[in-house]
Amino acid sequence: MDLSPPPPSAQARPLVVLGLESSCDESAAAVIRRHGDGRIEVLSDVVLGQEAAHAPFGGVVPEIAARAHAEAMDGLARDALQSASLTLANMDGIAATSGPGLIGGVMAALMTAKGLALGSGKPLIAVNHLEGHALSPRLVEPLAYPWLLLLVSGGHTQLISVEDFGVYRRLGSTLDDAAGEAFDKTAKVMGLGFPGGPAVERAAATGVPGRFDLPAPLQRRAGCDFSFAGLKTAVREAWDGLHEPGEQDRADLAAAAQSAIAAHLAKRTERAMTVFAEAFPHEARPLPLVVAGGVAANATVRDALRTAAERQGFRLIHPPSKWCTDNAAMIALAGAEHLARGETNALDVPARARWPLDADAATLSPVIGAGRKGPKA
Numbered sequence: 184m185d186l187s188p189p190p191p192s193a194q195a196r197p198l199v200v201l202g203l204e205s206s207c208d209e210s211a212a213a214v215i216r217r218h219g220d221g222r223i224e225v226l227s228d229v230v231l232g233q234e235a236a237h238a239p240f241g242g243v244v245p246e247i248a249a250r251a252h253a254e255a256m257d258g259l260a261r262d263a264l265q266s267a268s269l270t271l272a273n274m275d276g277i278a279a280t281s282g283p284g285l286i287g288g289v290m291a292a293l294m295t296a297k298g299l300a301l302g303s304g305k306p307l308i309a310v311n312h313l314e315g316h317a318l319s320p321r322l323v324e325p326l327a328y329p330w331l332l333l334l335v336s337g338g339h340t341q342l343i344s345v346e347d348f349g350v351y352r353r354l355g356s357t358l359d360d361a362a363g364e365a366f367d368k369t370a371k372v373m374g375l376g377f378p379g380g381p382a383v384e385r386a387a388a389t390g391v392p393g394r395f396d397l398p399a400p401l402q403r404r405a406g407c408d409f410s411f412a413g414l415k416t417a418v419r420e421a422w423d424g425l426h427e428p429g430e431q432d433r434a435d436l437a438a439a440a441q442s443a444i445a446a447h448l449a450k451r452t453e454r455a456m457t458v459f460a461e462a463f464p465h466e467a468r469p470l471p472l473v474v475a476g477g478v479a480a481n482a483t484v485r486d487a488l489r490t491a492a493e494r495q496g497f498r499l500i501h502p503p504s505k506w507c508t509d510n511a512a513m514i515a516l517a518g519a520e521h522l523a524r525g526e527t528n529a530l531d532v533p534a535r536a537r538w539p540l541d542a543d544a545a546t547l548s549p550v551i552g553a554g555r556k557g558p559k560a
């Protein structure tokens with residue numbers, strides 16, 4: 184990949200970066216060190232979830248999330264610095280998610296980062312949340328590009344070919360609901376509580392998946408996109424069709440929904456593996472398939488992906504769940520990578536509700552874009 188090389192002085196020097204995240208329902212702050220060889224060390228990482236606040240509503244309520252983030256962000260930034268035994272003066276830059284996500288939430292981390300950057304005179308780096316997820320396996324191991332990423336969370340279901348830093352190609356994404364929403368809505372229909380994924384997995388443990396015949400989505404559609412809306416309706420209809428449903432009915436339907444979601448994810452990901460393998464015929468095998476996002480915690484989903492990966496000559500990499508779900512270490516990591524390349528942002532950089540990763544990459548890299556220097560220039 185012919186990206187222009189980073190400035191050697193910046194590249195060789197270790198960089199310490201504070202990262203802030205607030206785009207969905209986790210408020211988080213972390214400090215990482217990026218060594219000159221690109222190795223990442225997480226010095227601190229604090230997360231404050233909001234599950235209890237949203238549980239009565241069966242899903243994330245944007246206004247509640249925004250208020251909770253705004254209240255938490257300052258304290259979390261301080262905690263992250265303290266637990267790394269560092270101060271703002273030791274930071275080389277301050278990174279914050281600036282999109283995509285719930286706009287009121289995104290603004291909390293971004294505004295806090297702007298305030299800290301202004302007060303300390305340190306550079307600000309506005310990070311695409313999806314780029315954080317895309318790079319997250321490097322929090323665990325110095326994985327070499329390229330890799331294929333399946334991001335499956337409550338907000339996103341995407342297959343991204345991570346070809347180099349700043350070069351991301353989306354191979355597929357959901358046409359309607361995210362995979363996490365499919366779990367959450369299944370749980371809601373059956374009164375299993377929020378967040379739904381873990382509740383469905385627990386209920387499914389004693390269920391028989393074959394009892395309910397749920398449809399396999401997008402059977403006749405080529406490509407690697409996903410769809411979960413039909414499954415959601417089928418689960419509701421199956422549930423409504425039961426007369427005074429009991430525990431076993433709940434377990435059986437949870438098991439059926441879980442295996443239908445897992446099978447669909449594995450099937451479309453298998454197609455993406457074929458596309459990816461063809462694009463990189465000379466890369467060493469097995470090729471890496473990274474799965475990230477809250478749904479990656481599901482054992483049935485992971486087993487289905489592992490089987491598909493083995494069939495296609497891929498190695499499944501599942502980072503520990505604290506790096507799979509929303510966290511600030513991945514934002515600090517992405518920020519440090521930009522900083523190492525001299526890419527920082529002005530203090531008037533806006534929060535963005537929508538910010539596709541591949542469109543951004545197209546403007547960042549003259550190799551695959553229209554020759555513009557990109558939004559960070």
Ligand code: KG4
Pocket residue numbers: 207335336337338339362363364366367378379380381384476477478479480481482507508509
């Ligand atoms: O990545 P994440 O923590 O937050 C964002 O959505 O950004 O993902 C949360 C989603 C929720 O929809 C939740 O139900 C789902 O991940 N999830 C699971 C499991 N644990 C969390 N889904 C299936 N099985 C699980 N064990």
Ligand code: ZN
Pocket residue numbers: 312316336508509
């Ligand atoms: Zn996320």
